[in-house]
Amino acid sequence: MFVESSNQRGWIEVICGSMFSGKTEELIRRLKRANFARQRVEIFKPVLDVRYSVEEVVSHDARTIRSTPVDSSGNILLLTGEVDVVGIDEAQFFDAHIVSVCKELADRGIRVVVAGLDMDYLGKPFGPMPLLMATAEYVTKVQAICVHCGSPAHHSHRLTANDQLVVLGEQDTYEPLCRHCFNKIIR
Secondary structure (H helix, E strand, C coil): CCCCCCCCCCEEEEEEECCCCCHHHHHHHHHHHHHHCCCCEEEEEECCCCCCCCCEEECCCCCEEECEEECCCHHHHHHCCCCCEEEECCHHHCCCCHHHHHHHHHHCCCEEEEEEECECCCCCECCCHHHHHHHCCEEEEECEECCCCCCEECEEEECCCCCCCCCCCCCCCEEEECHHHHHHHHC
């Protein structure tokens, strides 16, 4: 599925899905495999994501990998030196320029692995994710399990009364729901 060699040409991989679907866990798995293969890896996340750690990407099941927090997507280009693989977590929180940053990295021959929410808490496409998915060579959509009925879940239902688009949270703030259960609640 993914070619991992020193003769690689660049491409973009997107891992998307709802909260608690394993996006970050899959990102970490792919990047640790690249490290194991002695590839030069740099990982970035938005500076606003401080839920578990300021300088690490951390999955909900406590898997970690070192990262560099950045306040804009343009800084990724400035901080990317001689690398083979670039990982980006929580891509939905970056500005729209993240798409051109990923394209430029891939055009340089770098493998770019991006993870993020494909939909916001209202079930609408989230930030730059639709364009990243359209631009990527590989898209992996992972699903959580609906906490109400056990079906595959792809919605992140917000449990708190807050209409801001970006609300950082964990299991006390969000729950994964299937289409049917999500539609029953929001209607």
